[in-house]
Amino acid sequence: VRERSRFVQKLKEQEGVSNDREFQSFYALPQPDQREVFIGMTQYESTEVLERVQQELSSAFAPFAEQMDLKAYVFLRQTEGPALDLATLALQPGQVLEVGVRRVHEGRDKDFHAYRKAFVDKLGSYPGVLESYEFEVVAGMDAERLAVGMTVYENQEALQKLIPDILQQEVTKQYFETFEVIASQFAFSTTNIQATMVQEIAIRKVKAGQEEAFKAARSALIKKLKAQDGVEKDWEFQSFFTMPEPDDSDVYVGMTRYRSPEVVKNISEKLMQSPEAANFFATFDMKAFVLVQAEDGTAFKLEDVLAEGNVLEVAIRSPKAGTEEQFPALRKAFFDLIAQQEGYLFDKEFVDLQSNDKVVLIGWRSQADFQQALGALSTRPEMQAFFGILDVKAYQALTLSRND
Known part of the structure; x- marks a missing residue:
């Protein structure tokens, strides 16, 4: 697959x-x-x-x-x-x-x-x-x-x-x-x-001194989450890069795929009041939270295109007011360049069901490939033009982390 x-x-x-x-x-x-x-x-x-x-x-x-x-x-x-x-x-x-x-x-x-x-x-x-x-x-x-x-x-x-x-x-x-x-x-x-499947993306910045408590509390909540009917797949990633300024504490990104929006609602109502959720949420500040579906309506499973050792970029952004019509053409010009880089695996565009923000995932074969591509692309006019119309809410480059 x-x-x-x-x-x-x-x-x-x-x-x-x-x-x-x-x-x-x-x-x-x-x-x-x-x-x-x-x-x-x-x-x-x-x-x-x-x-x-x-x-x-x-x-x-x-x-x-x-x-x-x-x-x-x-x-x-x-x-x-x-x-x-x-x-x-x-x-x-x-x-x-x-x-x-x-x-x-x-x-x-x-x-x-x-x-x-x-x-x-x-x-x-x-x-x-x-x-x-x-x-x-x-x-x-x-x-x-x-x-x-x-x-x-x-x-x-x-x-x-x-x-x-x-x-x-x-x-x-x-x-x-x-x-x-x-x-x-x-x-x-x-x-x-798979058309009704939705994916939750939570970007969490660990509070100072809470690193071990974060991992323990996450493990307890994830164990309970995975036992719920309608949870298709769950991943945990650790960020190693962001921009424009580096993070001053650990950032982890959780991604969970659910069978439908209704499943998300039912599980949220059930788990958000649990002591496991309260303990976990006390250990971090939420940088961003989105609930997304593929923009083109097609099926997408992250496990089909990403493996151990790969890099995943996640960016949450929207075109600035008045630039909405420019977005498709400028995105295409920039992503055509991305696809030409050594180690490029895939990109997939999503829409946040809550805010209508645009969310993109980009896969790379390795950190070395990602770093090389970043250096090659950062001076290109296509990147400058595209970034110039964006209001970026969150951006992280990630590798898979333990999820237990």
């Missing part, structure tokens, strides 16, 4: 890549899968863009490719159905996407298309069947005589209700006799699985 996240980060930066989506399969035909199966789909503006991206990212794709076995790998052109918008395909909560990759038996092309159309018409008559799409395979791995179809269902219940009946239909039997199943997956969008 980490290698995919890193590759997709680079992929999305390429000009002409308009959409990238990921789906996780929960059921397969004709036999269940023995391992987890994910379906990745990427939309390119043209064949020329595809060829260019493949050439430019071939080395970046290799580490990701080593982590998987391909059931199918194809490039498609839509031939039937409503115009497909990959950005919204099976995006609503609960919707199910069926993807069928079929190899038409030799000499059965005419029968395949005739029976397929009759089958799709029958399928579309059932409640809960939303849309069906058909695609021509224009290239891919072992692509001879392959055809791909997709169907979106309102939910898993609708799918389960229709399966017993449609499998008994004569047209289904006739249709299935015309091809071999290469992959038949039923999947949920991973965007929906």
